[in-house]
Amino acid sequence: MKILLAPDSFKGSLSAADFCIAFEKGARKARSDLTFDCLPVADGGEGTLSCLLSAMDGKTCPCPVQNPLYEETEVPVGFFDNGRTAVIEAALANGLPLVVGRGNPELTSTYGVGQMIAFAVDMGAKKIILTLGGSSTNDCGLGMLAALGGCFYNADGVSFVPTGGTLKDIAEIDLSMMYPRLQGALFEGMCDVTNPLCGENGCSAIYGPQKGADAAMVERLDAGCRHVADLFMKMRTTDFSLEAGAGAAGGMGFAILAALNGKLRSGIDMVLDLTNFDKRLASCDRVVTGEGSFDYQSLMGKVIGGIVKRVSAAEKPVPVSVFCGKCGTLSEKPAGLADIVEISAGQKLDYAMTHAAENVENAAEKWAAAL
DSSP: OEEEEOOOOBTTTBOHHHHHHHHHHHHHHHOTTOEEEEOOOOSSSTTHHHHHHHHSSOEEEEEEEEOTTSOEEEEEEEEETTTTEEEEETHHHHBGGGGTTTOOTTTOOOHHHHHHHHHHHHTTOSEEEEEOOSBOOOSTTHHHHHHTTOEEEOTTSOBOOOOGGGGGGOOEEEOTTHHHHHTTOEEEEEESOOOOSSSTTSHHHHHTGGGTOOHHHHHHHHHHHHHHHHHHHHHHSSOGGGSTTTTHHHHHHHHHHHTSOOEEEEHHHHHHHHTTHHHHHHTOSEEEEEEEEESGGGGSSSHHHHHHHHHHHSSSOOOEEEEEEEEOOOSSOOTTEEEEEETTTTOOHHHHHHTHHHHHHHHHHHHHHTO
């Protein structure tokens, strides 16, 4: 029997790759005849680059950038397909962990993400894949565009790099110097959200509070995003702010659509395509996936939902098992799921977090013994 292991990370306790190691170790205690295909996955957020590197023939190169608060740092950019495709994990340059205790979406910037794009293009990449999860920003991706040569002017004709708090000050946008530098590169954004840019379901209202915005700041941020959308409407005659995913990463999805002529795709679908999931699935008898906390949201554009959907649509569907630290509310077990294994039932959170690998190993042994 061959098992395809395709977990997400157990955030804060266990990486997807370490889950695979612990699971295989435990399962082999009960069944020495099992074989495994280990495929750590992610949905376009934190850890996506490392998952792709472990599943594909790629490499990273260090890139000097400025973090969300303009502090100098260095981050990896991934290169695949002999350097023709670059994968940029945007959160490495604009992520929430970089501003812990200092989060303020009126001040944070995506400038460093633009520096990563410029570096990738200068290295010869013709396709740029951006992962959009985990941002600390709400600048509509304009900092990113500024790093690529986009110019933003206030009413006095003075150019500046916009942040979430200064979007309202933009009077004119000039992107003409940006496109020659990009050399015709194609852009795709990985995201697991469908929020528009503005309004009650937009990036400011839904994600601003977790980035440090109070109610008054959310209103200011949303007004700034609406102002940017109106400026681009005059340039493009299309309201890209209404597109699903335009609000991803504080509006970076909007910039990909409106300024980089790119596309947005489900992060998990892109990861599964890039890692040849369907081909690997065809040679397996069961699939094991998992994440730290499993509930109805896990089935909405995230790793487990994407995997269940792919397996259910396969020519030869196989049973799917979900391993999780805890299982939240589910109205019913989704079709295609054989079982849900809660590995830390009855344990206090601190203990479960520090014993995640041991819990996976023990649960895998019991699971394999029952096959």
